[in-house]
Amino acid sequence: xxxxxxxxxxxxxxxxxxxxxxxxxxxxxxxxxxxxxxxxxxxxxxxxxxxxxxxxxxxxxxxxxxxxxxxxxxxxxxxxxxxxxxxxxxxxxxxxxxxxxxxxxxxxxxxxxxxxxxxxxxxxxxxxxxxxxxxxxxxxxxxxxxxxxxxxxxxxxxxxxxxxxxxxxxxxxxxxxxxxxxxxxxxxxxxxxxxxxxxxxxxxxxxxxxxxxxxxxxxxxxxxxxxxxxxxxxxxxxxxxxxxxxxxxxxxxxxxxxxxxxxxxxxxxxxxxxxxxxxxxxxxxxxxxxxxxxxxxxxxxxx
Amino acid sequence: xxxxxxxxxxxxxxxxxxxxxxxxxxxxxxxxxxxxxxxxxxxxxxxxxxxxxxxxxxxxxxxxxxxxxxxxxxxxxxxxxxxxxxxxxxxxxxxxxxxxxxxxxxxxxxxxxxxxxxxxxxxxxxxxxxxxxxxxxxxxxxxxxxxxxxxxxxxxxxxxxxxxxxxxxxxxxxxxxxxxxxxxxxxxxxxxxxxxxxxxxxxxxxxxxxxxxxxxxxxxxxxxxxxxxxxxxxxxxxxxxxxxxxxxxxxxxxxxxxxxxxxxxxxxxxxxxxxxxxxxxxxxxxxxxxxxxxxxxxxxxxxxxxxxxxxxxxxxxxxxxxxxxxxxxxxxxxxx
Numbered sequence: 001x002x003x004x005x006x007x008x009x010x011x012x013x014x015x016x017x018x019x020x021x022x023x024x025x026x027x028x029x030x031x032x033x034x035x036x037x038x039x040x041x042x043x044x045x046x047x048x049x050x051x052x053x054x055x056x057x058x059x060x061x062x063x064x065x066x067x068x069x070x071x072x073x074x075x076x077x078x079x080x081x082x083x084x085x086x087x088x089x090x091x092x093x094x095x096x097x098x099x100x101x102x103x104x105x106x107x108x109x110x111x112x113x114x115x116x117x118x119x120x121x122x123x124x125x126x127x128x129x130x131x132x133x134x135x136x137x138x139x140x141x142x143x144x145x146x147x148x149x150x151x152x153x154x155x156x157x158x159x160x161x162x163x164x165x166x167x168x169x170x171x172x173x174x175x176x177x178x179x180x181x182x183x184x185x186x187x188x189x190x191x192x193x194x195x196x197x198x199x200x201x202x203x204x205x206x207x208x209x210x211x212x213x214x215x216x217x218x219x220x221x222x223x224x225x226x227x228x229x230x231x232x233x234x235x236x237x238x239x240x241x242x243x244x245x246x247x248x249x250x251x252x253x254x255x256x257x258x259x260x261x262x263x264x265x266x267x268x269x270x271x272x273x274x275x276x277x278x279x280x281x282x283x284x285x286x287x288x289x290x291x292x293x294x295x296x297x298x299x300x301x302x303x
Numbered sequence: 304x305x306x307x308x309x310x311x312x313x314x315x316x317x318x319x320x321x322x323x324x325x326x327x328x329x330x331x332x333x334x335x336x337x338x339x340x341x342x343x344x345x346x347x348x349x350x351x352x353x354x355x356x357x358x359x360x361x362x363x364x365x366x367x368x369x370x371x372x373x374x375x376x377x378x379x380x381x382x383x384x385x386x387x388x389x390x391x392x393x394x395x396x397x398x399x400x401x402x403x404x405x406x407x408x409x410x411x412x413x414x415x416x417x418x419x420x421x422x423x424x425x426x427x428x429x430x431x432x433x434x435x436x437x438x439x440x441x442x443x444x445x446x447x448x449x450x451x452x453x454x455x456x457x458x459x460x461x462x463x464x465x466x467x468x469x470x471x472x473x474x475x476x477x478x479x480x481x482x483x484x485x486x487x488x489x490x491x492x493x494x495x496x497x498x499x500x501x502x503x504x505x506x507x508x509x510x511x512x513x514x515x516x517x518x519x520x521x522x523x524x525x526x527x528x529x530x531x532x533x534x535x536x537x538x539x540x541x542x543x544x545x546x547x548x549x550x551x552x553x554x555x556x557x558x559x560x561x562x563x564x565x566x567x568x569x570x571x572x573x574x575x576x577x578x579x580x581x582x583x584x585x586x587x588x589x590x591x592x593x594x595x596x597x598x599x600x601x602x603x604x605x606x607x608x609x610x611x612x613x614x615x616x617x618x619x620x621x622x623x624x625x626x627x628x629x630x631x632x633x634x635x636x637x638x639x
Contacts, residue, residue: 034441143321146621147614148575152593155325155610158598161330235447239580242449245594258450262584265453266461273457276450284445291441 028296041285049102057083058092060099060252065090066217069268085270087260093270096252097278105284106246107168107237108230115233116226119179124210127187138184141177147277150239164237164253167246171236182185182225186218213258216271224294231286238279244303254279307629315622322614329370330603331365331612371405381608386600391608395590397524399612400483401471402589405581406574407511408486408505410567417517421524425532426551436521443518448577450512452584459507466507469586473500500556514582523566527559534558568624572617 002028019027021085030036032153046206058064061170070086071078075110078085084094153248156170190196249256254275261271338347338355347355356362360371375382381391424436460468467473471485476497478488486505489498531537532555540550579591582584590609597605 133427139317139321143325146322146572147610148572148579150576151610151613154579154594154598155329155606158603159329176393231322235309235506236326238447239449241560242580242582245600250454255447255449258453262453265457269457272450272453276447276454279447279450280445283447284442287441287445 003163021032025296029292032292032295034288034296036176037242038285038288041281042289045101045105045282045285047096049105052102055090056095056098057081058095060091060096061250063089063091063246067273071268072270083270084274085188087257087271088264088268096257097254097274100160100252100254100275100278101256101282103164103247103251104234104238105163107253108234108286111168111172111175111233111237112226112229114169115175116179116222118172119176120183120222121214122176123180124187124215128206128210128301131157134184137180141180144173145177149236153236153240154243154245157240162245162248164247164251167237167240168233170240171233174236175232177228178225179222182221183215183218186221187214190214190217201283220297220301224290224297227286227293231290234279234286235283288289304629308626311622311625311629315486315618318618319615322611322618323373323376324369326460326607326614327369330607370538376611381611382604384597384605385602392612393602394593395609395612396606397483397589398590399586400480401485402578402582402591403509404484404486405505405587405589406578408509409574409577410516410570411568412509412513413516414567415518418524421563422522422528422551422559424521424557425525425528426560428529429621433525437525440486440518440521443514444522446514448511448514449580449584452507455511456584457589459509465503465619467500467504468506471501471504471588472497473504476500508581508585508587512574513585514578515573516567519566519570519573520563524559524563527562528555531555531559561628565624566622567627568628571620575617 005041064086067082067087067090069084070090072084072085073080073083075085082092082094084092085095086092086094122137122141126134147155153167153170153174156173157166160166160169187210196209196213199209204213237246238253238258241253242259244259247253247256249260258272259276259280261268261275265272338352338361363371379392381395383390384394385554387394395548413538419438420436427433427497433558456468457464472478472489476489476494478485478492478494478497481488481491485501486498489495532551537550537555540554541547545554575591578589579595581587582589582591583595590613594609596602597609
């Protein structure tokens with residue numbers, strides 16, 4: 001994430017005047033307390049996802065019939081053995097949340113990578129060739145944009161069948177139009193500039209023009225949108241899981257955990273509250289980071 | 304002006320055809336034989352199977368099938384639900400008012416709080432209030448609303464016992480549907496107990512569904528106001544000695560509202576997405592819950608017809624917003 005961001009800031013501020021663009025980006029970024037807080041949370045999440053097997057006190061899927069719906073340790077009847085309590089079939093909630101971080105980050109990153117890759121190619125093609133190709137691509141994107149995002153995802157899952165992979169694919173398709181639009185708009189403004197004409201005169205082919213000349217200049221808005229896209233992806237995938245159309249139980253996906261917990265809302269507040277906090281904090285962190293990156297990367301917003 | 308409207312309408316037509324294609328293809332892409340899917344677990348005998356294939360036109364080429372589908376569509380025939388055997392269109396029209404009532408109230412809630420908060424945040428830029436509003440807006444924007452709904456139930460229904468957990472009205476009331484909107488129908492019936500019951504059922508779903516639009520509206524109003532407040536004509540108005548309230552409420556707000564109105568129009572899709580989740584949590588008898596039940600029962604005509612109807616409604620609302628925008632703002636009309 002950071003290395004990508006650093007590349008982008010080099011691309012965004014290629015004037016080369018002091019201070020060094022990287023240093024300028026970093027000082028702009030760290031001036032935003034919210035963005036730094038978001039970054040901290042995300043680093044912590046990545047660490048707990050990477051070392052989930054070491055940190056988690058119990059298995060995320062093994063049930064224990066001695067401890068159904070045990071409350072968190074600070075409440076009466078809870079124990080430090082299960083710090084955040086257990087769910088209806090005796091699984092440790094903390095362990096499930098830690099392993100869930102792995103799933104949610106994977107969902108966010110995989111979905112956005114897929115969506116950005118496909119969106120970049122479609123956007124480049126539409127912006128470069130214009131004409132019928134452009135119209136076809138943009139009409140398709142209009143259709144995906146017209147249908148409410150969750151409804152479209154549900155329709156796609158209905159075709160492919162419920163499950164984590166299909167839900168991820170559905171969310172990637174839902175996010176696609178945003179990236180296509182950004183890249184296409186950037187390509188259209190960049191193509192008319194002198195440096196592209198110069199490259200063309202120098203004999204650069206269409207592929208070189210697309211990827212070597214134009215694309216690096218569209219990277220900054222793409223990075224911002226990708227960061228915000230991760231939060232949307234996590235939120236939408238959790239919503240699908242909550243509706244029973246995404247990750248299927250026993251997988252410790254946060255949305256799926258909430259769906260399992262719904263019937264216990266009256267007697268066990270922790271099974272309902274905790275997975276939601278995990279989703280909320282993660283989404284908030286990515287939104288904060290995205291806002292911070294936008295302020296630091298977008299020269300138009302600098303004052 | 305007519306040309307402007309016609310261009311906008313002509314842009315919408317291919318999108319609508321695309322949606323009908325998507326919805327048509329939907330039922331054919333689902334793995335397995337559609338007749339067997341419709342028959343469900345009971346199975347079906349081969350003679351009846353062949354008969355039904357003919358009846359539904361599955362023995363024809365795909366393009367001909369699409370033609371039949373469009374022809375039925377024009378007559379308002381969206382097929383019948385596999386589960387209830389009712390026409391999909393009549394199920395939709397019965398449930399739709401409940402969704403509209405919820406959506407309109409959620410939007411009003413979002414506007415009542417979002418607009419003033421955004422305006423004051425812009426006027427008192429960088430104050431504690433500004434930071435507070437933007438913090439709350441970001442929180443609302445990041446909120447998984449299906450969890451937010453459960454939290455509110457936990458607090459207001461379970462702990463405090465103030466509001467009902469689910470449904471639209473208490474069972475003892477029967478209100479003759481006139482408009483389909485319970486808040487209005489109960490007033491027409493003059494039954495104040497029923498009105499209070501309907502209102503108390505509405506309040507939590509309304510807050511849940513209104514949260515994301517509230518955040519979006521507050522953020523949008525603030526940034527639009529900030530932009531307008533920096534304009535020369537605002538400085539002129541201030542220099543003339545106009546009272547601050549007049550400058551903000553009359554001069555600035557009028558122009559700042561233009562982008563805000565567009566954003567409100569674009570929230571229709573967001574509202575439908577939210578309605579699917581909100582109605583599922585609160586057992587609100589609207590089209591969102593109906594769609595989710597449809598997919599869980601593998602009732603594909605419901606999913607097909609519902610998707611088409613919602614797509615068409617979002618499209619029409621966006622078109623109306625676009626045209627209204629052109630009507631009030633000549634700058635938009637004359638470009639493009």
